Amino acid sequence: MSHINPNFAKELERYGAKDFNLCFNCGNCTAICSLSTKDNSFPREMIRFSALGLEDDIKSSLKPWMCYYCGECSTDCPRQAHPGELMMSLRRWLTAKYDWTGLSGLLYKHLSAYIIGFLLVIVGLIVFAAKLDWNQEKIMHFGHLFEMFAIAGVFAIILLPNIFRMWLYTIVRPKVKATVKVYYKAFSELLVHMFTQKRFLECEKLQETQIKWFEHFILVIGYLSLLFTTVFLDWFGSENMFIIALGYVESAIIFVVTFLFILKRAKKTEALHKFSQPSDWFFVIWLFLMGITAFLVRLFIDIGILQNNFWLYLVHISVLVQWAIIIVPFGKWTHFLYRSFAMCFARILELNDMKK
Amino acid sequence: MKQRIGVYICHCGGNISDYVDVEQLGKLMAKENGVLISKNVMFACSDSTQKEIEQDIEENKLDSIVVASCSPKLHTHTFRNVAIRAGLNPYNYTQVNIREQCSWAHSDKPMDATIKAYGLIRAGINRVSYSEVLESLEISAQKVVAIIGAGVAGMRAAVDLARMDNQVYLIEKGNTVGGHVAQAGRLFPTNENGKEVVDRLYQRIRQQSNITLFTNATLEKVSGSIGNFWIEVKLGSEELKLNVGSVLVTTGFDFYDPKEGEFGYRLSDRVITLPDFNKMVENSKGKLIHNGKSVKSVAYIYCVGNRQSKGENRYCSRQCCTAAIHSSLHVHEKFEDMTAYHLFRDIRTYGKQELLYQQSSKNGDIYIRFEEKEPPVVELKNGNPTIKVKDYLTTKRELTLDTDLVVLVTGMVPRTDSNSVSSKLKIPIGIDRFFNEIHPKLKPVETVIKGVYIGGACQGPKNINESVQSALSGAAKINATLKSGNINLEPIIARVNADSCLWCGKCAEVCEYDAISSIANGGKLIAEVNKATCKGCGICAPTCPSNAIELAQFTDNEIESMIDGLMSKAEISPRVESQQNNQKAGVQSLAGYPKIWRTIANALEGNTLTIPQIAEKIDQEASLVTWHLMTMNRYGFVESAGLNDNEDYFMYKLKK
Amino acid sequence: MSIDKTKYDALVVGGGIAGQEAALSLADMDYKVLLVEKDLSIGGKMIHLSKVFPTLDCAACITTPKMSETARHPNINLLLNTNILEIEKDNGIFSIALTIRPKYVKEDLCTGCQLCEWVCPVIVDDGFNNNMVGRKAISIAFNLANPKVAAIDMNHCIKCKKCEIACVPKAIDYSMQPQNISIETKTVIISTGFNLFKPENKPQYGYGKYPNVIDAMQMDRLIAPTRPYNSVVRPGDGKIPDKIAYVLCTGSRDTSIENAIGCSVDCANNPICSQICCMYSIKQAQLLMGALPLADITIYYMDIRAFGKGYEEFYQQAKGMGVSFIKGKIAKITQKDHNSGDLILRYEDVTTGTLKEAKHDLVVLSVGVLPNNEIAKVFTNQKLELDDQRFIKQVDELLSPSLTSIEGVFVAGTAAGPKDIPDSILSAGSAASEAASYINNI
Incomplete structure (x- = not known):
């Protein structure tokens, strides 16, 4: 027995859902979706849960993460109910639900919260830099330290507890009893999907999908390896030619690919780019800014003009801090983690079902 | 007795001929007494066949015709008109129903269906041989229409009927007009307000001086017939008797009233x-x-x-x-x-x-x-x-x-008083308990009672727009009927033999239409039939102790001869699959035809093959082969040779 | 009876069932009517049909008598193969310019004997049978055509003169020219009917690509008494189908069409319901149960709209006969195996909420109703307005359903929006009533 909550639709609209109530339940979206299967049919089920406001069902579902938003369901929807966009909105909503701090929800629902957060970061940085007497070396040293601690801190304090909550909602509360062996077996899914997003390749329209997948793939690899290069190989401080070149390539990949993404979002030709939310914009723009400022910082170091253009590093570090303590823990960045874990959890459920 | 009878047996495009051996019947009927021509036709009702029958009548001086096809409800008038155009009296024609009564009813037993059809057609031939020349009755008609029910349908029809110069009595049992619409609030799809729509319509009624609106008026009694109905209406304590040419019933519907709980x-x-x-x-x-x-x-x-x-x-x-x-x-x-x-x-x-x-x-x-x-x-x-x-x-x-x-x-449900309206006007009621039209496509607003039409939701659930269309459709039919002031009536009515009638009154007692009264004739009272009121139901004929009243077209001679025809023994032989009637083909040379036709013909030379087999043999797409082979079949170059072993494909062979 | 062939009370445009009904109703009221039809015969879409719901009367049995009554009525003059070039209104009178396209056969001489057709060696698509079979370049439009007269398809004729030699009454005339005439009338009734949705415009369904995906009009031809194949077989390879699928709402209730093919004029989105497809599909299913007793028939639907008199009962009857009804829109159709010609239909079974794939050997697309509004262009000094769906606009839909934006111009049948046959007939009767009232009060 489930109770209908008619107000849920309004709540979901604040996460970007558009006109999904136009759905007349023909099931076209589920049938056209090449990722939808006999045992895992979506997105109509999710639209239905959303229309009826069955929050618990949505919270315990992994299906929103199964969707890679190729947009075919939206293109073919006879009522133009934008099922793809609903799935996207549900991912935002789930992200907010997983987040124990509640900040995700706040940021998704209020653009002003984002802006205030960004401004606070800038003010904090200026105060901090002033305290260090605008000393370039010290600031860069703290910048590097920050990177390390931010990663560790955000992970430990925000992301891990959130993933734990996701596990709680989707595995524990629905009373799925899986053995350690099952967890062990499913764990490989996590890594494979985290680094390859191979499921994306199963989307229809092969060529288009391959290009999209490749862009996404090199962006993820570029991003992760740049993270590694800057944090652990100290790119900005390194003298090793190989490391320096590697950093250039990685940062270039980031800003070139994200620049293409920004263009596509602005053009709105594809279904998945029709309704960009602030969180989507911030994600691509900040990634782009990070890539390009990091590239330029290193370039300025190499041609020896950074000292006279120290503002550039300040811009870079403020983008970085904003990214690291706002977008990564509470923004769109998390989809990278949740989606991979969703694949892993889905595998657990599947293995469990097979056992039965 | 007719000696130059034409018999036409219809295939109905397979509706009949798939079960009834029409071709054999055609040959057998040619041997019947008095039959001059006996033919099988694909669609008797088609224009070309109608022309063919007309030509036959004129060229062979046929004195009567029998058409064996579908129910007389559908096409009696079609073939009467054929007769008229060819100069034959329309009542020297008999319709025999071998579709509803034979092929459709006995599709599981084609042989028996054929035997039954044989009997029915013989009965028809016998009957037509006794048929008389009858002249239709012309009566004068009042250009006056009574509309029962002043909802939007009735009101709207009143406006047009009045604008087409008919006097209209609009009879409403309630004290206001507009029915459900007046109380409906906002209406789809135009978002107009119900009350405003009714007001607008009411203003149009007020502008027409030839509409008389009676409210609080109840329908008491209806007598008479098309052209001259008498409608008795009670207006409070007052009673009115209105003489109208036609009646349009627009009594509408009730909303379903849910049961307690x-x-x-x-x-x-x-x-x-x-x-x-x-x-x-x-x-x-x-x-x-x-x-x-x-x-x-x-x-x-x-x-x-x-x-x-x-x-x-x-x-x-x-x-x-x-x-x-x-x-x-x-x-x-x-x-x-x-x-x-x-x-x-x-x-x-x-x-x-x-x-x-x-x-x-x-x-x-x-x-x-x-x-x-x-x-x-x-x-x-x-x-x-x-x-x-x-x-x-x-x-x-x-x-x-x-x-x-x-x-x-x-x-929607029928009006609670729809039974009383239906019994007064003798409108049949359907399974759904709404009033029944004669046929949803051929005669959608006509009832079996001539001159009585139904419009709006009393015929079945409708929205406003549809109700208005149906009522206006009724208005058009009524206007066409009354326009000239004269109406031609069927002469198939009861008639009295003055010599043998002794006026016992039994016929008048059973007549449901009050069409029989007594009249002085040659020093005695005899029965007289009101020609306009008599419906030709025939109920009077068997009650007469002295056999003095009979129904035209259903005389004893006719009925008895029909029974003889039905009872005669049929000698039907089992059906032989006839050749496709594409005999005209003859042209076996494929010169000039598309090349693929010759390829297909070569592949079929001495073979019977299915389409996929031909396609494989000539290395062409099966869909292309289908298209061409079917065209060749149509023009008589190839023909079907039955099913293959799996019974999933037809086999084809060259036609010799 | 002789009538002045240039002056009429009413011009009826379109000789389908609505046009015939409107013309007959007016003619019965003693008005002089000119009925103009662009095709070679009157009869419209209905004459193509096998049987009609919910009575299962054969369509020809209902239409052909009406066609002959129309053709014979002393008050009706008929122009076939004729286009309207211009309609101009002056002082309440409409002046109409028409052009009669040549048939290259003299109508008054042709007896409809078809001798010409038998000798003609040129094969063209038979439009009457929706191109599922061929016919000769000279032929009568169809068996029950009225008038039953031959015409030459000049686009394909090779002028071999075989027909000219075969024709006994010497009716063939290759040199015939279009004939322009003008008439005057007091009213115009538009009964131009509708266009069927072109299933090619829904590429997900593979029509035109897979030969065993057909549209419902083709199926109606396959089961009609005057059918092209003599039995119900697949156009792909002549197989007798035993698992037939109906895809409802093909091109109706669908606003994704433009997304799929990126065009906007003749293949625009169609958000509305076509009103007839549920019922004609149920009708065909019932007829197929009779013709192919062993076949399984499945109807994939979104909502079954059996709303008219006797329709719900007809739907329940089909269920009782064993027709399967599955709620779920078909998302796409693929042919995995070219040899078998069988098709895979992908859909969500909405009731169970699961994605499914079903194999069928014949798929019928229940195509919807689109407006046919070409006529709006010929009005020169008045504007015939269209509604949002581009049907002829009804300006007083509730109380005067036939009124259009031009006084004296009335609309009947599906020119104003989707309708089934009974509703079209009622709408035509009502247009006749409004037109007659109008003429009577000019």
Whole structure:
């Protein structure tokens, strides 16, 4: 027995859902979706849960993460109910639900919260830099330290507890009893999907999908390896030619690919780019800014003009801090983690079902 | 006795000939007494066959014709007109029904169907051989129309009939006009207000001096017949007798009245019907208030009293889905923050009405689908409704919802007094208990009683626009009938033999149409038949002790000869599959034809093959081969050679 | 009876069932009517049909008598193969310019004997049978055509003169030219009917690509008494189908069409319901149960809209006969195996909420109704307005359903929006009533 909550639709609209109530339940979206299967049919089920406001069902579902938003369901929807966009909105909503701090929800629902957060970061940085007497070396040293601690801190304090909550909602509360062996077996899914997003390749329209997948793939690899290069190989401080070149390539990949993404979002030709939310914009723009400022910082170091253009590093570090303590823990960045874990959890459920 | 009879036996494009051996019957009938011509035709009713029959009548001086095809209900007039055009009296023609009565009824026993058809056609031939020349009766008609029921359908028809120069009596039993529409509030699809629409129409009626409106008027008695009906109307204490040429019945419908406890109806004031809800919406301003309580959510339950697979109302009322959705749109527009739940079975917003459904979804209305076998349950706690329903859009999950108001979307039912109207006017009633037309496509507003027409929702559920169209359609037919002031009537009526009639009055007693009275004749009283009122039902004939009254076209001679024809022994031989009647082909040379025809013909030389086999043999797409082979078949180059062993393909061979 | 062939009370545009009904109704009221039809025969879409719901009367049995009555009525003059070039209104009178396209056969001489057709060696698509079979370049439009006269398809004729030699009454005339005439009338009734949705415009369904995906009009031809194949077989390879699918709402209730093919004029989105497809599909299913007793028939639907008199009962009857009804829109159709020609239909079974694939050997697309509004262009000094769906606009839909934006011009049948046959007939009767009232009060 489930109770209908008619107000849920309004709540979901604040996460970007558009006109999904136009759905007349023909099931076209589920049938056209090449990722939808006999045992895992979506997105109509999710639209239905959303229309009826069955929050618990949505919270315990992994299906929103199964969707890679190729947009075919939206293109073919006879009522133009934008099922793809609903799935996207549900991912935002789930992200907010997983987040124990509640900040995700706040940021998704209020653009002003984002802006205030960004401004606070800038003010904090200026105060901090002033305290260090605008000393370039010290600031860069703290910048590097920050990177390390931010990663560790955000992970430990925000992301891990959130993933734990996701596990709680989707595995524990629905009373799925899986053995350690099952967890062990499913764990490989996590890594494979985290680094390859191979499921994306199963989307229809092969060529288009391959290009999209490749862009996404090199962006993820570029991003992760740049993270590694800057944090652990100290790119900005390194003298090793190989490391320096590697950093250039990685940062270039980031800003070139994200620049293409920004263009596509602005053009709105594809279904998945029709309704960009602030969180989507911030994600691509900040990634782009990070890539390009990091590239330029290193370039300025190499041609020896950074000292006279120290503002550039300040811009870079403020983008970085904003990214690291706002977008990564509470923004769109998390989809990278949740989606991979969703694949892993889905595998657990599947293995469990097979056992039965 | 006729000696030059033409017999035409129809294939009805396979409807008959698939079961009845039409060709053999054609040959057998040629041997019957008096038959000069006996033919098989593909469609007797088609224009070319009609022309062919006319030509036969003229060239061979036929003195009567028999057409063996479908029910006389369909085509009696078609072939009477053929006779008239060829200069033959239309009553020297007999229709024999070998489709409804033979091929359709006995499709499992083709041989017996053929034997039965044989008997029926012989009966028809015998009958036509006794047929007389009859002249149609011309009577003068009043250019006056009575319209029963002043809802929008009746009012609108009154306007046009008056504009076409007919005197109109508009008879309404209530004290106001406009029926349900006057109280309906906002109407779909134009969003006009019901009262304003009725006012607008009423003004148009007022402008027509030749419309007389009677309100509080009850229909008491109807007598007479087309051209001259007598309508007795009671107006309070006064009684009126109106002489009219034709009657249009537009008595409308009632809304289904839910039973006590049906979805909680009458158990709580929070459960109301859609018409009541609409009035409430109309009267509320700013906030939707029901019995002092503010209403924020409304649950509409559809198909109440309709589509009952086991109940008495099996039909769909066609306008209720749209009406409920339209109300919901209105509510959404008029009041803030309203929640709407629609518990439906199928949403039937046909045509452009689909746009309303789309808008309602866009507004955020929640649609829940149930099936008849698991209807929603309305539970009342302190009078506040909670609905439990199995949602067929969410894997039959059981859902509960709290709502301030439950609106029962009630369907249409016939008027409670429709039986009395029907018995006064002798209009037949259908299975759905609405008035029955003769045929939904051929005669959709006509009833079996000549001169009595039906329009609007008394014939079956309709929305306003459809009701008006049907009533105006009736108006057009009435105007065509009355326009000249004269009406031609069927001469198939009772007639009295003055010599043998002794006026015992038995015939008058049984006549349901009061068509027989007594008259002095040659010093004695005899029965006299009112030609306009007599319907030709024939009930009088068997009651007459002295055999003095008979029905034209159904005389004893005719009936007895028909029985003889039916009883005669049929000598039918088992059916031989006849050759396709493409004998004209003859042209076996494929010179000049597409090349693939010659390739196919070569492949079939000495073979019988299926299409895929031909395709493989000549290395062509099977679809291309199908197209060409079927065209070759059509023009007589190839023919079917039965099914293959798997019985999934036909085999084909060259036609020699 | 002789009538002045240039002056009429009413011009009826379109000789389908609505046009015939409107013309007959007016003619019965003694008005002089000119009925103009662009095709070679009157009869419209209905004459193509097998049987009609819910009575299962054979369509020809109902239409052909009406066609002959129309053709014979002393008050009706008929122009076939004729286009309207211009309609101009002056002082309440409509001046109409028409052009009669040549048939290259003299109508008054042709007896409809078809001798020409038998000798003609040129094969063209038979439009009457929706191109499922061929016919000769000279032929009569169809068996029950009225008038039953031959015409030459000049686009394909090779002028071999075989027909000219075969024709006994010497009716063939290759040199015939279009004939322009003008007439005057007091009213115009538009009964131009509708266009069927072109299923090619829904590429997901593979029509035109897979030969065993056909549209419902083709199926109606396959089961009609005057059918092209003599039995119900697949156009792909002549197999007798035993698992037939109906895809309802093909091109109706669908606003994704433009997304799929990126065009906007003749293949625009169609948000509305076509009103007839549920019922004609149920009708065909019932007829197929009779013709192919062993076949399984499945109807994939979104909502079954059986709303007219006797329709719900007809739907329940089909269920009782064993027709399967599955709620779920077909998302796409693929042919995995070219040899078998069988098709895979992908859909969500909405009631169980699961994605499914079903194999069928014949798929019928239940195509919807689109407006046919070409006529609006010929009005020169008045504007005939269209509604949002581009049907002829009804300006007083509730009380005067036939009124259009031009006084004296009335609309009947599906020119104003989707309708089934009974509703079209009623609408035509009502247009006749309004037109007659109008003429009577000029």
